[in-house]
Amino acid sequence: MWDYSEKVLELFYNPINQGTIDDPQEPDVAVVYGEVGSIACGDALRLHLKIQQSTDSILDARFQTFGCTSAIASSSALTEIIKGKTLDEALHITNQDIANFLGGLPEAKMHCSVMGQEALEAAIYKYRGIEVEHHEDDDGTLVCTCYGISEKKIRRAIAENRLTTVEQVTNYVKAGGGCGSCLADIEDILLEIQHSAESVKVAPALALDKEQSTQALPYPSTPLTNLQKITLIQQVIDTEVRPLLLADGGDVSLHDVEGDRVLVKLQGACGSCPSSTETLKYAIEAKLKDLVLPSLIVEAI
Amino acid sequence: MVTYLDNNATTRIDPDVLAAMLPYLSELYGNPSSMHSFGGQVGAAIETAREQVAALLGAEPTEIIFNSCGSEGNNTAIHAALAAQPEKRHIVTTAVEHPAILAVCKHLEKRGYTVTYLSVDGRGELDLMELEAAMTGGTALVTTMYANNETGVIFPVEQIGAIAKAYGAAYHVDAVQAVGKVPIDLSTSPIDLLTLSGHKLHAPKGIGALYVRKGFRFRPFLLGGHQERGRRAGTHNVPGIVALGKAAELAQIHLAHVQREAELRDLLECGILTTIPDTVVNGGGALRLPNTTNIGFKYIEGEAILFMLNREGICASSGSACTSGSLDPSHVLTAMGLPYTILHGSIRFSLSRYTTEAEIRQVLAVMPEIVERLRALSPFNNDQAEWLQERDLAVAT
Numbered sequence: 166m167w168d169y170s171e172k173v174l175e176l177f178y179n180p181i182n183q184g185t186i187d188d189p190q191e192p193d194v195a196v197v198y199g200e201v202g203s204i205a206c207g208d209a210l211r212l213h214l215k216i217q218q219s220t221d222s223i224l225d226a227r228f229q230t231f232g233c234t235s236a237i238a239s240s241s242a243l244t245e246i247i248k249g250k251t252l253d254e255a256l257h258i259t260n261q262d263i264a265n266f267l268g269g270l271p272e273a274k275m276h277c278s279v280m281g282q283e284a285l286e287a288a289i290y291k292y293r294g295i296e297v298e299h300h301e302d303d304d305g306t307l308v309c310t311c312y313g314i315s316e317k318k319i320r321r322a323i324a325e326n327r328l329t330t331v332e333q334v335t336n337y338v339k340a341g342g343g344c345g346s347c348l349a350d351i352e353d354i355l356l357e358i359q360h361s362a363e364s365v366k367v368a369p370a371l372a373l374d375k376e377q378s379t380q381a382l383p384y385p386s387t388p389l390t391n392l393q394k395i396t397l398i399q400q401v402i403d404t405e406v407r408p409l410l411l412a413d414g415g416d417v418s419l420h421d422v423e424g425d426r427v428l429v430k431l432q433g434a435c436g437s438c439p440s441s442t443e444t445l446k447y448a449i450e451a452k453l454k455d456l457v458l459p460s461l462i463v464e465a466i
Numbered sequence: 467m468v469t470y471l472d473n474n475a476t477t478r479i480d481p482d483v484l485a486a487m488l489p490y491l492s493e494l495y496g497n498p499s500s501m502h503s504f505g506g507q508v509g510a511a512i513e514t515a516r517e518q519v520a521a522l523l524g525a526e527p528t529e530i531i532f533n534s535c536g537s538e539g540n541n542t543a544i545h546a547a548l549a550a551q552p553e554k555r556h557i558v559t560t561a562v563e564h565p566a567i568l569a570v571c572k573h574l575e576k577r578g579y580t581v582t583y584l585s586v587d588g589r590g591e592l593d594l595m596e597l598e599a600a601m602t603g604g605t606a607l608v609t610t611m612y613a614n615n616e617t618g619v620i621f622p623v624e625q626i627g628a629i630a631k632a633y634g635a636a637y638h639v640d641a642v643q644a645v646g647k648v649p650i651d652l653s654t655s656p657i658d659l660l661t662l663s664g665h666k667l668h669a670p671k672g673i674g675a676l677y678v679r680k681g682f683r684f685r686p687f688l689l690g691g692h693q694e695r696g697r698r699a700g701t702h703n704v705p706g707i708v709a710l711g712k713a714a715e716l717a718q719i720h721l722a723h724v725q726r727e728a729e730l731r732d733l734l735e736c737g738i739l740t741t742i743p744d745t746v747v748n749g750g751g752a753l754r755l756p757n758t759t760n761i762g763f764k765y766i767e768g769e770a771i772l773f774m775l776n777r778e779g780i781c782a783s784s785g786s787a788c789t790s791g792s793l794d795p796s797h798v799l800t801a802m803g804l805p806y807t808i809l810h811g812s813i814r815f816s817l818s819r820y821t822t823e824a825e826i827r828q829v830l831a832v833m834p835e836i837v838e839r840l841r842a843l844s845p846f847n848n849d850q851a852e853w854l855q856e857r858d859l860a861v862a863t
Binding site for chain 2: 166167174177178180183184200203204205207208209210211229230231232233234236237311342343
C-alpha cells in the first residue's frame with residue numbers, strides 16, 4: 166500500500182471543491198474548463214474555473230477526476246491553491262506546489278500533480294483562446310507511444326522538476342512506464358539537457374579564462390566582450406528558454422542586443438499571450454540575469 | 467476487525483498448521499541431513515509431509531520436491547525442462563501467466579529461444595486450435611497456469627497436456643492458485659511438472675513444492691547439496707515443509723466443502739451486479755475457481771476503490787496500474803481485450819474457507835456507496851459510454 170500523507174488521505178476521503186460549475190450567464194463572469202488525461206491512460210482531470218473577467222481572477226474552481234487516491238487529492242488541492250488568484254499568478258503554480266500542499270507525494274505518484282498543473286494551464290489557455298498542445302498533432306516528436314508523451318513534455322518536466330533519472334521522468338509524466346521501448350530515448354534527452362546545462366554553467370568562466378589567457382587584460386574583472394555576451398545570450402535562449410516556451414506552443418528569437426537591453430521577438434502562442442510580460446520577466450529575463458549578466462533587461466519588439 | 471478477501475495474494479495460516487510446525491521452530495531443530503537420531507526424527511517429519519502433499523495431488527511421494535515458493539518452482543520447471551531437451555528451442559506459454567513464468571520466457575528469448583504467447587479471449591479462455599497451430603517438433607515445453615490468479619479462469623490442462631504430448635513436448639503447470647481449490651489427480655494426467663505454493667493454501671510463506679513426474683528427465687536448478695535426492699540443494703525449511711504437509715492434508719478435507727465458498731462468491735457477485743449499475747464480472751462466462759471473482763466497476767479507478775474499502779476494513783486487490791507501482795494495467799485483463807472503462811476499475815475479491823456470509827454482506831453493504839462517491843467525482847459516466855468507446859478504440863488501434 167502506498168505511503169500517503171495525512172493530507173492526501175484527508176482530501177481523498179473528503180475532497181473539497183468536487184463537481185462542475187454552472188455558467189451563471191452574468192456579466193463579467195466566464196466559466197471554462199480544461200481537461201487532461203484520458204480513461205485509457207488511467208487518469209483524467211477536468212478542471213472547471215469561474216473567472217472574473219475584469220480582474221482576470223479565479224472566483225471558483227472545481228474538479229472532476231478519474232484516477233487514484235493521489236490524483237483525486239491532487240485535484241482537490243489544486244482547486245484550493247488557485248481560488249482567488251489571478252490567472253497570471255495561477256500560471257506560475259507548478260506541480261511541485263501541488264505536491265507541497267499535500268505534504269508530499271510518493272515519487273511514483275508525482276504524475277498526478279503534473280496532471281493538475283496541466284489541467285490548470287489547459288483551462289486558462291482555453292479561456293484566453295490559446296491553442297493547447299495536442300500530442301496527437303505533435304508529429305515526429307512523440308517519445309512514449311504507450312502514453313502519447315511528447316519530447317516537449319518530457320523536456321519541460323525535466324527542466325521544471327530538475328529530474329536526473331529516467332525513473333523520475335516516468336514517475337512525473339508516465340513516459341517509459343508502458344512497454345519501455347522509449348527508455349533509451351528518454352535517457353538521451355536527459356543526457357543532452359544535463360550536458361547543455363553544464364555548458365551554460367561553465368561558459369562564462371570559460372569565456373573569461375579565454376579572454377584572460379589570450380589578451381592578458383589588465384582588468385580581469387571585465388567579464389565579457391560584446392561578442393561573447395551576445396553569444397552567451399543566444400546560447401541561454403536556445404538551451405534554457407526556448408524548450409520551455411516550445412512546450413507551451415510558443416517560441417522566442419533574439420533580435421538584437423543594445424548594451425544591457427536584450428531585444429527579443431515572441432512567437433507562436435507567446436506572441437498572442439496576454440501574460441507575455443510575465444514570460445519576458447520570469448522565463449527569459451530572470452534566466453539571462455542568472456546565467457549571463459545581472460544587469461540585462463529584456464524587451465519584446 | 468478485518469474482512470480479508472485477498473486470499474489469492476496470501477492466506478492466513480490454519481491454526482492446526484501452526485500447531486504442527488511449532489515444535490520444529492523450537493525443540494525439534496535438528497538438521498535432517500545429519501547422521502544422528504536427533505536430526506533423523508526431523509527427516510521423518512519431512513517424509514510424512516511429502517506423503518501428505520503427494521496425496522493431495524494424486525502423486526507418489528518421490529515425485530515431490532520441496533522448495534521455497536511458487537516462483538522457484540516455476541523457474542526450476544522451465545530450466546529443468548529445457549536442460550533435458552537442449553536440442554529444442556521453442557516454448558509455448560500464454561499471455562496471462564504469472565511474472566515468474568513470463569519474465570523467465572522473456573529472459574530466454576534473449577538467449578535465443580523462441581516463445582509463443584497464446585492469447586485469451588474476452589472470457590479469459592484459450593483457443594486450443596491456436597495452441598495446436600503453435601506446436602512444432604522443436605517445441606521443448608508448454609507451460610500454462612492451471613487457474614488464473616486474477617480472474618480464477620481455469621484452463622483445460624488435460625487437453626493442453628495431450629496436445630503437448632502429441633508433439634513430444636514437456637508440460638508444466640503453474641497450479642499455485644488451483645491446488646487445494648479444485649481436485650487434482652496427477653496419476654492419470656499428462657502433466658510432467660506442477661508448481662504449488664504453501665502460503666496460498668494456509669501454510670506459511672517461504673515454502674513450496676514442485677511435482678516432477680517419475681521418469682521425467684530432470685536437471686536441478688539449485689546446485690550444491692544432496693537434499694531432495696540431489697534435485698534441489700539447500701538446507702530443508704523443516705517447519706515450512708511440515709506446515710505444507712499439514713496444509714495439504716487439511717486442503718484435501720476441505721475440497722469436499724469448497725462449494726460453500728462458491729456459494730458465497732456467487733452471493734457477492736450477484737449482490738454487486740444487481741445493486742450497482744455498470745459492473746461486470748471479468749471472466750464470468752468461463753469455468754472458474756470457486757473462490758475468485760474479478761469485478762469491473764466502470765468509469766472509476768481501482769486504487770481509489772481499494773482505499774475506500776480499506777477504510778471499511780475490507781482487504782481486496784486491484785489490477786489497476788496505480789496499485790502496482792507499474793503504470794500499465796493488469797496484463798491479464800489487458801490480454802482479455804477489456805475496454806479501458808473496465809480495465810482500470812477492476813477489483814479482485816478472493817475468498818477462503820474462513821470467509822463468512824457476514825463478511826460478504828458487509829462488502830455488499832458498503833460497496834454501492836463507495837462506487838457512487840467515486841463516480842460522482844469522475845468526469846466519465848454512462849452518458850458518455852459511446853464517446854468513451856470511440857476513444858477506447860482509437861487508443862487501442
